[in-house]
Amino acid sequence: MTDLTAQELGAEALAPDDPAWNAAEAVRVPLVPVPVDAQPNAYIRAAWHDRSYGATPSASVAVATHGDRLFVRLEWDGSGPVAGEFPDACAVLFPAGDGPDTPVTMGDHASPVEVWQWRDRLPVQEAIPAVRHLVSTGPGMFRPGAADADLAAAATVDGTRWSVVLAGPRSALGAPARVAVAVWNGANEERAGIGAVSDEWAAVQA
């Protein structure tokens, strides 16, 4: 199992290029496509069974804390700022319960997953929050999470290389503390359960 260490930063570090992140260890997390057979309905399975997706091989993940806030920085190669119908996006996943068998592929009905999802936005979408709190009961089976989750995000992009920090309550880390990440390549029309996700839960030493 991949191990991540949550570094106490001593300050809020929402900006991806905040020097405080120098103190945090970035770990390469392998990503795999969410299996097409696991997709939640026949339409999505039929539409994607012969299409390539989830090809992003890995993401660099760093975890940090400050007080009761948790910060997760993801860096990966995507398709860059949104130019078509779908944006690049990423998410941090937390098991909603303490069961050991929560599927890393965005949970299931018995073992839902808390999701902090960031999406790139078109200029006309400034009213849409960049980050949203979701509860997932399967690949892409997202429902709105608690509205008062107090999430925040900041992103930078260099060509196609994204660096995104998602921040929220530290209490999202359960016991044992585990996280996974997911990324979606917008240029490939990836969204919902069509994307790449960690190959396993990563343990977080907080």
Next chain:
Amino acid sequence: MTEQGAAGQLAMVFDLNKCMGCQTCSVACKVLWTREEGEEHHWWMSVNTQPGLGTPKGWEDMGGGWRDGTPVPGHQPTRAEFGGGWEFNHQEVLFGGRGRDTHLQPVDRGDGTTRWGMNWDEDQGGGTYPNSYYFYLPRLCNHCTHPVCVSACPSGAMYKRHEDGIVLRDEAVCQGARFCMEACPYKKISFNYVRGVSQHCIACFPRLEEGVAPACARQCPGRLVFVGDAADPAGPIHRLVHEWKVALPLHEEYGTGPNIFYVPPLSPYRLHDDFSIDEETPRIPPEYLESLFGPRVHAALDTLRDEMARVRAGGTSELLDTLIVYRWHDLFGPYTVDPASLDRSPERVAVQLGRARVGATEGE
């Protein structure tokens, strides 16, 4: 295929022989439901000139629907394929001192949206002079019996309302994944880029709940839109669809069980090269109508012609009397309440707009 049981099923019949393409239905819907930011290019109700590529451009070749119980992958229509929702250069022409140099026109943002729009190919039609032809085809969500859009939604935001079979979505749950747009073979779902959610015709359900017919039907000056429960044996829809069999679904082969039906258009005779009348050949090619309404279209047209002949010979026709609609309210089944008699205060309208977005029933 997913069965979506419903206690009732709202249905509509459009008599294409009476549609004059005035777009009053389209505008009635537009001003009621899609006048906010992000909805500029939305036409939940649209009338296209046939033959044509329609709205969105080339929608009949975009896939979707069911085949043998399996969903058919489809194309998600893009903003450019819908087109429209243009911004015009009012400032430049009217106030910028260039009124003699340029003309009023859509501002080209380079995204293709100025090269198509609702009923863009209005002035084309088919055939060649003197046998050119066209007719109008009003289209809206079919509120299908087997809605593939509902089945394709991974978030469970879409549902088929039990009491009347109307297909709705809870925009608070919609994540904007747009599989519904791909799966819908009629391509009558639009994406609101500003709010990040998909949207489609709600069959004016807040009006129906107050006994008012949908805006597209009530505002139609041609009196061609019937509204009611498809299963009501005494209603005109049941009789037109199941007894007289002159009202047919559009592209039944898409497999979704559409609940919008059309009385196909009769057409004038063709003209010979010497401009004499060819009484044997309708000007609208029957095979074209069959491509839209299926093989039953020929029998439907025969029935219409036979009934017309009977009346010309001095007889009577209950079918033609029904289609003529001598009394306006006969179109609307139980939905004859005058909306002007109801509370239309801004507060009430705001409540109804909010309900339209979440599909909530009164009081929820």
